[in-house]
Amino acid sequence: MSENLEEIASENKIVVRDLMKVYKRGQKEVIALRGVDFEVSQGEFLSIVGPSGSGKSTLLKLLGALDKPTAGIVLYDGHSVTMLDDRRAMLYRRQKVGFIWQVGNLVPGLTALKNVTLPMKLAGAPSKISDTRARMLLDTMGLGPRVEHKPNQMSGGENQRTAICVALANNPELLLGDEITGELDSETTEMVMQALKMTNEEFGTTVINVTHNPTVAKYADRVLRIRDGLIEGQKHTLYGDITEIDAKGRMVIPETMRQLAGIKKRVVLRATSEGLLVSPLKTDDENNDNQATQ
Ligand SMILES: Nc1ncnc2c1ncn2[C@@H]1O[C@H](COP(=O)(O)OP(=O)(O)OP(=O)(O)O)[C@@H](O)[C@H]1O
Ligand SMILES: [Mg+2]
Numbered sequence: 001m002s003e004n005l006e007e008i009a010s011e012n013k014i015v016v017r018d019l020m021k022v023y024k025r026g027q028k029e030v031i032a033l034r035g036v037d038f039e040v041s042q043g044e045f046l047s048i049v050g051p052s053g054s055g056k057s058t059l060l061k062l063l064g065a066l067d068k069p070t071a072g073i074v075l076y077d078g079h080s081v082t083m084l085d086d087r088r089a090m091l092y093r094r095q096k097v098g099f100i101w102q103v104g105n106l107v108p109g110l111t112a113l114k115n116v117t118l119p120m121k122l123a124g125a126p127s128k129i130s131d132t133r134a135r136m137l138l139d140t141m142g143l144g145p146r147v148e149h150k151p152n153q154m155s156g157g158e159n160q161r162t163a164i165c166v167a168l169a170n171n172p173e174l175l176l177g178d179e180i181t182g183e184l185d186s187e188t189t190e191m192v193m194q195a196l197k198m199t200n201e202e203f204g205t206t207v208i209n210v211t212h213n214p215t216v217a218k219y220a221d222r223v224l225r226i227r228d229g230l231i232e233g234q235k236h237t238l239y240g241d242i243t244e245i246d247a248k249g250r251m252v253i254p255e256t257m258r259q260l261a262g263i264k265k266r267v268v269l270r271a272t273s274e275g276l277l278v279s280p281l282k283t284d285d286e287n288n289d290n291q292a293t294q
Helices: 006-012 056-063 086-098 112-122 129-141 155-170 186-203 256-262 285-292
Strands: 014-025 028-040 045-049 071-076 096-100 175-180 208-209 224-229 266-274 275-280
Touching: 006 014, 014 045, 014 056, 028 056, 028 071, 028 256, 045 186, 045 266, 056 175, 056 208, 086 096, 096 155, 112 129, 129 155, 155 175, 155 186, 155 266, 175 186, 256 275
Parallel strands: 045 208, 045 224, 096 175, 175 208
Antiparallel strands: 014 028, 014 071, 266 275
């Protein structure tokens, strides 16, 4: 790779390179992300859109260190998020990131106020300070009169705006939203999106919001389209890796790469103008080979 990653990282809040995620379910594998590249600048509002199953939630989980990629990197302020151990990943989530999900992350038995103070309590903030901040956040979202209401005593839009306050409680630099307006009518959707836009503008919070809805996507500074685990319109090598060749000419091809290329036991080698092309041997030959060795 010829780009200067350090320089790109110094100019962007987030840098994503060659991000891949393969889910394993027993013997079956699902490639959710096939090598995604993009950057997000400080204070940007980014929308991620794409058909169902295209990898949007997977991408968001990797950005939020809720899961580990199969390959590739996420740099946040120039530091790798993907390499964090469990404890550091937890600290990154707690200190830097606020999450909002489609089905709100509210505790049903707690009032709006208690829901918003909860993450601050967990982070060790004194109750007086967390109470004042929670009221301020709820007020900014137009929920002043609802502070003592529990989730089932509020509308869908009020619940989602409370959920935004919960996500903002510990003053995160990054807000990740996944289909947060998925279950709301168009009027309420507008209200929630305006609240999110205001958060972005007033607090300078970087926002990455996943949505199916084109009206919701238009609130963003930029829209990223994802399809079949790749960013649309992006020229991309499916997946790149470095491997060594020993003195006898033996090369180790990492498992993920073999899976992506459909390579089993034997391959065909061709010298091309681009370099060496390693392709799977035709299935028939492979089957015959397997039978021969059984
Ligand atoms: N934990 C998992 N185990 C196995 N496969 C998974 C897992 N999570 C997601 N997948 C698969 O990975 C692919 C991408 O899923 P993802 O949830 O990221 O899609 P999405 O774009 O968020 O879809 P939607 O718009 O429906 O929410 C899908 O084929 C999905 O079935
Ligand atoms: Mg999803």
